[in-house]
Amino acid sequence: MPETAAAPDEASRTLEERYGTRRQRGVDRRIAWTAVALLAIGGGAFLAFGGWQQGSAIGFQDIGRTIHGDGEVEVRFEVTAPAGTAVACAVEAQNASKATVGWSVVEVPASERHSSRVTTTLVTTNRAATGHVRDCWALEG
Structure with missing residues (x-):
């Protein structure tokens, strides 16, 4: 039984050596939240300085x-x-x-x-x- 438990670890290690480790999900979420914040700021700036005055x-x-x-x-x-x-x-x-x-x-x-x-x-x-x-x-x- 111990041999079967070691086999997945060895396979994982081999794959990690070949392709690298997975990125952290926390980093991906920070990038997504930063992008959302930048889009919100950009949209607000457009409304304040550009598109809002179209009525006149x-x-x-x-x-x-x-x-x-x-x-x-x-x-x-x-x-x-x-x-x-x-x-x-x-x-x-x-x-x-x-x-x-x-x-x-x-x-x-x-x-x-x-x-x-x-x-x-x-x-x-x-x-x-x-x-x-x-x-x-x-x-x-």
Whole structure:
């Protein structure tokens, strides 16, 4: 009987020499808890500094455009912003090759309404094929 008890120990020793010993479970758990803590801190930082402020975002949508000959394009768009926020929008005219042929920054004054419709006319260097809003942002002050 003693020989059968020694055989598993010898086999275990041979396997440990060949493949190494198993890692401690405590180390694995510490790594897992550290990863969970880092993810929680990262998620909290994202909510605090990035994703939480999305409710007050500035938005815009092109409504239409009218080409007036070789030198002008009229662009109509709607701006959505929190009430009382002044906004500026970059409006661009492009030719058929998508090259910029006209550009203007249009300021939309603060309003008690959340959305405002704006019409602006851009002077172009040559015939425009389209006109659109490129971006909008809140004005300071």
